[in-house]
Amino acid sequence: MTMPNEKIKQIDNVVGGDLAGRDIYKVSNYAIDPSRPTSMAKMIEKFKEEIKNNKVIDKIIDDLQHYSNPAPGDTLIGLEAKMEEGGRSDMIPFAKRTKELYYKKLTQYQFSETAQEIHVFLLAEVFTRFHNFIHPLMGSNLSQIQINEIIQDKIINPIQDILDENVLRLYSAEINGMLYFLTGNCHIRWIK
Numbered sequence: 001m002t003m004p005n006e007k008i009k010q011i012d013n014v015v016g017g018d019l020a021g022r023d024i025y026k027v028s029n030y031a032i033d034p035s036r037p038t039s040m041a042k043m044i045e046k047f048k049e050e051i052k053n054n055k056v057i058d059k060i061i062d063d064l065q066h067y068s069n070p071a072p073g074d075t076l077i078g079l080e081a082k083m084e085e086g087g088r089s090d091m092i093p094f095a096k097r098t099k100e101l102y103y104k105k106l107t108q109y110q111f112s113e114t115a116q117e118i119h120v121f122l123l124a125e126v127f128t129r130f131h132n133f134i135h136p137l138m139g140s141n142l143s144q145i146q147i148n149e150i151i152q153d154k155i156i157n158p159i160q161d162i163l164d165e166n167v168l169r170l171y172s173a174e175i176n177g178m179l180y181f182l183t184g185n186c187h188i189r190w191i192k
Contacts, residue, residue, distance in 0.1 A: 039121065040164045047114040047167050056111040063120040067127070067187060074186035082183050086190020090144065095180040102177025105170055118168060122159060126178045129155045130188050138192045155179065 037045075049055075060068065070076045077085075079099060083092050109115035133154040137147060159175045182188040 071186035079184035098177035099180040
């Protein structure tokens, strides 16, 4: 094994792929066709059209209703109790504040079907990313700071990237708020 500053001598190499004197780190990305609009780009255009034509609806779409209501079969004990239960009581003021910020953005365009679709898309991303990356860490020896860093890396930053043009003006505080909105409605638990 070589050390970071150790020199390596290579002679007569014939390479058909990668060659390194130490580690090679590759990120595997699926190909995105830039000429083909993403789901978010399509929803953004649809939203702009709705605003331009003043198109409104008078109901909450079913998918958004799902995330806005308590998860089936779960006892609604409130955000604070869930945060305490998960050992995150230090985060309660932040959780309450960001949940409120998100809820204001959620209701701002509540009569736009596309805005509701965007919220559902993002809530589903937060929900899935939490369960794939954060929930498995519950009960581990990681510090709260380490968990917060992983939340930033696996949830907040990627969601900001997904937002593209960000027509609903959802920023990192509101994205955090989505996490706690889902927590308050029993879709996310901070314990195993």
